Amino acid sequence: MPDDVGVFASTGGDPHGRVWPLTTVRDCFALLVAGPEPLAVDGSPFLGLPDRLVPLDELRDRLMASRCPQSTRDTAWALVIRRSREHGSAWTVGCAGMALPALASVAGRLSRYSAADPFDVHAEVLAGFLAAVTTARLDLPRIMVRLRWAAYRAGLAVVTQAREGPRPDSDLFDAxxxxxxxxxxxxxxxxxxxxxxxxxxxxxxxxxxxxxxxxxxxxxxxxxxxxxxxxxxxxxxxxxxxxxxxxxxxxxxxxxxxxAKAQPIASPANNATGxxxxxxLVSPSASAPGTVSHPAxxxxxxxxxxxxxxxxxxxx
Structure with a gap:
């Protein structure tokens, strides 16, 4: 698994000497899955997982594989989240560590062109994810996708707030x-x-x-x-x-x-929920006579x- 948060591994690049939130998650997660007794789940009940204890870092890699059934992803995530809700602590860090590639991707995209402090964006993305871990419905499909979008919304709020705030240098912003x-x-x-x-x-x-x-x-x-x-x-x-x-x-x-009129559409009776x-875009050439034409x-x-x-x- 590539180190998706390697750019934040050192505080030397931060002018305030701060330790980035996702770096803390990465380092704590690495400790939890190291050693002779790593944080793990029994893989035997899950389709496509080995019949043994599977450390959470290995579980993450297996769940991210394209060949992994969606049902296995959801069942495994539901198990880890339930343990986080019941036991907290290590299992909560385990949830965040398993989601780290997605969280780093979301935080990086949101902060790349934002006026907000990237540190704040990363912190809110993580906070949004952890909040969703406590509330997400586990009986619905695509658990991790829904958790990621919860993290995205939290980071988006910071980005939006920064964009709507005062702009000291409008030329720089527009550039x-x-x-x-x-x-x-x-x-x-x-x-x-x-x-x-x-x-x-x-x-x-x-x-x-x-x-x-x-x-x-x-x-x-x-x-x-x-x-x-x-x-x-x-x-x-x-x-x-x-x-x-x-x-x-x-x-x-x-x-x-x-x-468009030329396109066949399904009958509402047969496609009530479609x-x-x-x-x-309405083509200017298709405008009715007498209407003003607009450039494409x-x-x-x-x-x-x-x-x-x-x-x-x-x-x-």
Whole structure:
């Protein structure tokens, strides 16, 4: 397993001499899985795991393997989380250590172009994850994905707060890039800025990020939040329409969540919980007579939209 937090291993690079939160997790986790009696779980009940005690660092690697069944991931995570809730201490550190690659990735992306102190972002990402460990429903699928998005939301709050605060040097800030002006950026960064710009709510970012960038179904996302799949589809469709309009500079009236006439659609009776069509840009050439034609959005402005609304996922 690569050292995803190696950049924070030394306090020498921090001007305040601070020990980074994820570095502390990494070091404590390493102690827990070292020696003749590492923190481990019995792998015999789990499909695809060896019939022996499996140290948590090995368990993490096995669960992250693409060939690992999702049912095994969820069952193993549920076991470790229950032990954290019952015993705390070492098992809570064990949970954080198993999630460390995901937490480091989330914290790194959120802090990369943020005005917030990266130390604060990393601390909030970890705090958000640990809070979710105590409350996440273990009877629903994709436990780790939901924990990661809880960590993401916590870090996003810090990033958004910093972006909305005073800007002592506007030229320097603008040089770091603004979605409303350039329209380009990493999908995560697009979502962060959309919240800061008042285009999306944190709940909408959570929905779009989880269902577009991760392998979370809309039905699973909705069930975890006590709403219907249909309501979640409608929420996502409307949010994505606003996001497309914001990124391209087009009027919101030119971004439709309704399917084009030439596209066949399923009967509502047979697809009551299915998704509405993805938001699409209304072609100027298809405008009705008498309407004002607008220039097409530049290709680079649509690149983050393509990724967010169904393009290749930059990570899993």
């Amino acid at each position: 770091r890039g603004h979605v409303g002006e350039s329209g380009t950026g990493h999908p995560d960064l697009v979502l962060v800025r959309a919240v800061a710009d008042g285009v999306l709510t944190p709940a909408e970012v959570d929905l779009i990020g989880a269902t577009r960038l991760d392998r979370v179904t809309v039905a699973a996302w909705a069930a975890d939040r006590g709403t219907s799949a249909r309501a979640a589809y409608v929420l996502r469709s409307r949010a994505e329409a606003r996001l497309v309009a914001h990124l391209t500079g087009l009027d919101a009236s030119l971004v439709s969540s309704r399917p 998704p509405p069509a993805r938001p699409h 959005a530049p290709r680079d402005a649509l690149s983050p939209v393509t990724t967010l609304l169904g393009g290749p996922r930059p990570w899993v």
